[in-house]
Amino acid sequence: MSGGHDDHGTGGLDLTLHIWRQESSEAQGRFETYPLHGVSPDMSFLEMLDVLNEQLVLEGRDPVAFDHDCREGICGSCGMMINGQAHGPERETATCQLHMRRFKSGDTIFIEPFRARAFPLLKDLVVDRSAFDRIVAKGGFISVNTGSARDANSLPAPKQDADLAMDAAACIGCGACVAACPNAAAMLFVGAKISHLGLLPQGKPERSRRVLAMVAQMDAEGFGNCGNIYECEAACPKAISVENIARLNRDYLLASATERPPSGQGEGV
């Protein structure tokens, strides 16, 4: 750690970056071109942007704004379109876990924000994904107040269901599914939450109300509908399966037939 040894003595990669710059949501955006030299193949993609930003600051130019935090692929903060792909070319990999060894010297890389009507742009590569929070607030939970739980082992859950629930619960809420979808649909995100909670015995009592409330909010936020293209699954850094969309559709159909639409927003939902 204190060593600070040199990056590969081989000179590193020379890249041409075309990055979307836009001062604010109202401003006009444009691509700007930045050559970058000697990029170590061991760098992560965000570390490559760090290097660019350090350079820009020293030159007196405004650094590129992007969201990031854990840099371990779990917080879901980062996300950008890299050569037209959400999170870039590596499967099951968030931008922060994409490494520059995936690129060759001489490559040109286009970097853009996630684009969707429901994700308004704030600055450069930063977009507002709070629509996801509002969908969760409508029904993406199990209604249980602190202190009212019974013993954890009093309600067994079949291992197979618990494993499937965990697969769905691994969603990091990054929004790549929306950015990759031609319709900017959020159905993989919503479907994952519907599956996670609906597969577990403790989530079953609210299953119908949950799906109706979440879908209603999803529509209100301006997300599109699933067109069965499955770009979402391909872009998802956690490989969330489109089976979750099927589960969402089935639950929604069933709930629409049996439940009254949510009204009055009572205690549970």
Added chain:
Amino acid sequence: MHSTTTTASELFTRASESKLDSKCPSGPMSERWDKHRFELKLVNPANKRKFHALVVGTGLAGASAAASLAELGYQVSVFCVHDSPRRAHSIAAQGGINGAKNYPNDGDSIRRLFYDTVKGGDFRARESNVYRLAQVSNNIIDQCVAQGVPFAREYGGLLDNRSFGGAQVSRTFYARGQTGQQLLLGAYQALMRQVGLGRVTLHARHEMLDLVVVDGIARGIVTRDVVSGEIESHAGDAVLLCTGGYGNVFYLSTNAKKSNVTAAWRAHKRGALFANPCFTQIHPTCIPVSGSHQSKLTLMSESLRNDGRVWVPKNKGDQRSPDSIPEAERDYYLERRYPSFGNLVPRDIASRAAKQMVDDGRGVGGNGMSVFLDFRDAIKRDGENKIRERYGNLFQMYERITDEDPYRVPMRMYPAVHYTMGGVWVDYNLESSVPGLFVLGEANFSDHGANRLGASALMQGLADGYFVIPYTIGAHFASRKLGKVTTEHEAFRQAESAVRAGVKKLLATDGRRTVDQFHRQLGLIMWDYCGMGRSEKGLTHALGQIRSLREEFHQDVRVLGENESINMSLENAGRVADFFELGELMVIDALHRSESCGGHFREEYQTEEGEARRDDENFCYVAAWEHAQAGGAPRWSLHTEPLAFEEVKLTQRSYK
């Protein structure tokens, strides 16, 4: 340049009278929390909506506290610097959460979890707090399961457990290698449910930059909207800091990039004492540094030590590939030195042992700066599929970063800064020395002593938020006179203008070096002199270096752009300015504590076998520092809270 021959007496003053009252209840240990809860005043249900709590931070502690308080009927406002409460760094915790359920029937109990935690912390935590933590650990597991946290299960449908360091029982509940994520999503969903019901107001992308104290009671905060730059005041009847630890003072750590000390530090400068700042945890199994570009370090869960064996070659400078080093020429040094705990010794001990191997010239990897964590035997015993099921996502993450396949070659590991046991001083009610200011989770100092055991951070964050603060905050509301205070109050005006002036100064400095350049340099000083090994000589040297670098920072930092827009360098600059002051206090704390305990290893104080040697006669206390400004440079005075050990006998820790 400052003189590097500063003597201890010039470093700080001793407070003539200690301000500290821990408010720990008396009586039999197992009845203390129950008794205390009974004695705390209650707020009538109809009156709860009249009280407004401001919760800063939405990790496990903040989200669980905000949700629980709103469920009780209090008004709650929540602030987080991220775009969503779900991004808080609790999300990255991998291995698991402890609970004294004793489901495996292997001898666990509340008392054993309590004992392990006190001993694991090297006898520098409060017994009463730790006992309560062990008691509520079981309620946490129940609560999380009810929320739908998909913990790992056995085929019979019941919960599975695994082992973590410092314990000889299996008491760790887990959700693959993503336990923190699942627990945080549980708390986040509970929080969002309250947001949806209109009982919590959420302020995302807001950073707390000051605490407002009115008539001696914390009554509000000043925040900066990181999108618009607007400086805003928020008034309430209590402030809860749930803002995490300060490991990023080292620049390179396993913390997320935005993790910082600013909220806690600004509260410290408004009167909250800061306790045991030198108690930092260096985690033994992290992916080694690969180059000078590195922006952060990545941890590999302690759970890997359930199946992975740690070793180095017996011979110095042996650079053969691991598969060609025969069994007889490998040193499984943890198994050799600590036969009863083996690879599952606590973190401080495992880290120190790795450093000793590297210092001894037996490290591996190109630069000899790492040790092996080898799964060969586990794969042979259980099969690759079983290992994939247990650790698949961790192995994948390792391969992403290093380009090496850990199913074929041993992982290479080296210790890295991971967690901070020190933090804002709080009493048994989690209240700081400023009435009305409560501090929860990693941001406080209370439960882990000088070393935290694995899978105990998640437990503490959720204990504080779900099961402690809902009781103790009521006593504050019910027993103090809280007059109406609005943001028009003079104290808010003053705090706001101080924040504006600070922002303006950073933007106006127009120096030559970037914020990151300063931060990296500070981090190197901290790592070299206040990291795994500390000495009087090194610490004294570091103190001079930090002070002069801080002066340079304020004269030569370059922050471009404006306040009224997303400005990452401006946000960072404010945080790094605070890290400089904290770094100085950490060094002073490490200098003053002339003993070794847990993660605080003073090279002058060790046993013949190289283990930490405590000095219970002189240092069996919490060091809590009071901030005082002296001519621009910070100064501190020391308050001490003696620690009494009634239940667990003070002994030298042994894991042999």
